[in-house]
Amino acid sequence: MVSTAHISRFNNEYLLWNLDNDFHSIELSIKQNGILCPITCIEFNNERYIVDGYKRYNAAQTFGITEVPYITISPDIPISELVFSLQQSRIFSSVLLKIRFFRIFQLSLDSRLCNQFQLPYYAHLKKDVDRIFDLPQSAQVFLHQKGFSLKEIVNLLHYSRDVFHRLLVDDCHFQFTKRSFDEVLSLTTALMKRHSLSLDQLIEKTNYSAIIAKDLTPQQRQKQWLMNLKQDASPVLLATQQKIDRMIADISLPARIIYDRTLEHAGITIQSRVQTPSDLTELTTALCDDNIRHQLNDMMRLI
Amino acid sequence: MSNTYYRDGKKTVEFVPYKGEKMDTCATIHDEYVCCNVKVLKSVSNCPFDCSYCFLQNYLTNPQLEVVDEHEKLIQEIKSKIKAQPWRFFRIGTWELGDSLALENETGQAQKFIDYFSTVNNAVLELKTKSDVVDPILNCKHNQKTVVSWSMNTDYIIRTEEHKTASLKDRMVAIKKVVDAGYLIGLHFDPMIMYDDWANDYKDLLTQLAHIVPSNQIAWLSIGSLRFNPEQKRLIENNFRGSKLTCQEMVKGSDNKVRYVKPLRIEMYSLMFNKMRELWGQDPFIYLCMERWDMWDKIMDIQPRAIGELDYMFADHFHRFFPSVNPQIPNLDLYMKYQST
Secondary structure (H helix, E strand, O other): OOEEEEHHHOEOHHHOOOOOOOOHHHHHHHHHHOOOOOEEEEEEOOEEEEEEOHHHHHHHHHOOOOEEEEEEOOOOOOHHHHHHHHHHHHHOOOHHHHHHHHHHOOOOOOHHHHHHOOOOOOOOHHHHHHHHHOOOHHHHHHHHHHOOOHHHHHHHOOOOHHHHHHHHHOHHHHOOOHHHHHHHHHHHHHHHHHHOOOHHHHHHHOOHHHHHHOOOOHHHHHHHHHHHHHHHHOHHHHHHHHHHHHHHHHOOOOOEEEEOOOOOOOOEEEEOOOOOHHHHHHHHHHHHOHHHHHHHHHHHHOO | OOOOOOOHHHOOEEEEOOOOOOEEEOOOOOOOOEOOOOEEEOOEEOOOOEEOOOOHHHHOOOOOEEEEOOHHHHHHHHHHHHHHOOOOOEEEEOOOOOOOOOOHHHHOHHHHHHHHHOOOOOEEEEEEEOOOOOHHHOOOOOOOOEEEEEEOOOHHHHHHHEEOOOOHHHHHHHHHHHHHOOOEEEEEEEEEOOOOOHHHHHHHHHHHHHHHOOHHHEEEEEEEEOEEOHHHHHHHHHHOOOOOHHHOOEEEOOOOOEEEOHHHHHHHHHHHHHHHHHHHOOOOOEEEOOEOHHHHHHHHOOOOOOHHHHHHHHHHHHHHHOOOOOOOOOOHHHHHHOOOO
């Protein structure tokens, strides 16, 4: 039977694992018609606990709706199982929600539970889960919204904590994807370690503040900062590439010279489209030119 | 995946029965890199040491430290395989998945292998270690058919990255003992690792070694540099938080492993190669581990293009410099024809 009660009479502690505070999808409907579908509760010790209707409850609070319709259920199963049954698809939508669900209900992480929640079971899983749960709420929301997997989150935790939090704060300027967030975090951490720099020193070195201040799209900012970081991360490779590129530019060969820019594969590719006999003569003459051959040899020594 | 943490598996030794074939080709073999075609006997799995760069972190699915205790069956397998290719000079190491000597006091395994190899004509045993456990093998009758090798690094790298291994000083004492016992010696400078004073430290290391290892007892010297795949990078970063190994300038190769960029590797290898030649002369056999032929060309001015060719070069070197260890003249055609076996 549907009843109504004052919003202050509800307790939402069994749904606090949820990180989805976005109720835009029901905003219009609730503003116009109030809460039509009652929220689901269980009652004990004179308390009314919400087990389904988290968005509706939050929306009511936000829009100042004081009287909330509800129904009460009383199935004879543990509360964690009840919430799991009602919220399974939401819990399964992100690893962060799974982890928060474990912690709110103090479930012990064993192989059976991992199997049920489709998580890998390994020796230091508990340690990893604790580290993730101990992240600030803003970090958890970020990782949840970007859809990081457990493995990806654990990988992110290897990087510098300072950088991690700085990037979270500045995400509005960059709008990182999972991949770009990981790449930037990895490069930044490596550079700080390699040169024993603080985050502030690295930020200054890579022109970070200027990039943020510039009138650019988030994608353009990402691209520029990544380029600055990469230049710092690969000085030897970039210098060698520039040297080879200059040498190529100096060789007057009627052909395109290509090389593996990682320098791992030796040799060069000489590419030319020969359309007429005179094209062929021009190419072979150039290749027989001692000066050009010396230039090519010198260049090949660098690859 | 095993739910035993990989470090927990290192704490106790488990003796296990012989199961399946144990002799194989070194796991790092790859078409685009010149591999030396060394054979490996997987008689031990996992290692009591804890080197930050160790590939076992990523490679082993079962982290339990295990030793195969049925050495007769292992020897039987070796026997049948080397008999099947009598023209080949085999190099067989027991270091693929662990350290050849670290557990010798507990297992006595190396002594049994040394004893067996002393009697064979077309193979040498390689015992490679980062330990100083050599006393149990000093009095073995080896006939120079066993090469005792050390994975060597600078004092700084041993202290910061090769956790729980013997110190440089202790390794030097152990090497001297083994030299005095008449064994052939292998020295592997792999992985070379870059840090601020790497060049001076590696040169000093070679100079110290040249005082105790005579040229005529050197079976081989190898040079290689730090490399790891992306999964291992994550594991190093997770298991060794303070390590700077993964933050250097590296590029990914065709084998999906990252290495220092080529100009840096050329600088490192050239320094080592030139110093080795200066200290030990032209005779010792020096090779690069898992590099393309063009690196050999740039560093040593030789161009082995195939696995069979390098395998042959080892056999030829032994025949010329240690004829009692490899008495037969190697046939390049056979090495090339059967290079993938």
